[in-house]
Amino acid sequence: MEDERIWAMEEKLWRGGDEVYEQLVDENVVMALPAEPFIFSRDEAKAAVEKTPRWDDVRFSEQRVTRPEEGLIVIGYRVEASRGDETYRCFASSTLMRRGHEDWTVVSHSQVVPPKAIVEDA
Numbered sequence: 001m002e003d004e005r006i007w008a009m010e011e012k013l014w015r016g017g018d019e020v021y022e023q024l025v026d027e028n029v030v031m032a033l034p035a036e037p038f039i040f041s042r043d044e045a046k047a048a049v050e051k052t053p054r055w056d057d058v059r060f061s062e063q064r065v066t067r068p069e070e071g072l073i074v075i076g077y078r079v080e081a082s083r084g085d086e087t088y089r090c091f092a093s094s095t096l097m098r099r100g101h102e103d104w105t106v107v108s109h110s111q112v113v114p115p116k117a118i119v120e121d122a
Contacts, residue, residue: 001096001104003065006075010094013106014058014081018046025106026097032110034090055081055088062091071098090114 012020021042031040040048062078076093095108 001073001098001102006065006073006096007060007063009096009104010060010075010077011058013094013109014079015055016049017054018050021046021049024104025109029106030108034111034113053083056083057081072096073104 009024013024025042025045027042029042029045031042031045032038033040033045035048037044058079058081060077060079062076064076066074068074073096074093075096076091078091079089081088090111090113092109092111094106094110096104097107099105
């Protein structure tokens, strides 16, 4: 999968709701997020997304893409997402696995919220 498509998929996940998770996130995903219960299954992540307003704007920076082996992509990046007066900044990583021709799924995702001093420098 080319880099442009990777980032479009990742943005779709940041902006989309539970229906996007159903389509793009593997049923066996492991997500480490900065909110209770901290380690999420796909169903737990979908339930949390259902209750959360969508992000209006999502911007990625410090983007990295690695392909450690055929059918596996690991990305890392800094994200700034906003809606109304709320802004969320974190560092994130995702691992994508190919299920079939042009069919990719997220098998791992994590977010790290940096210390306030780093956020203010952004």
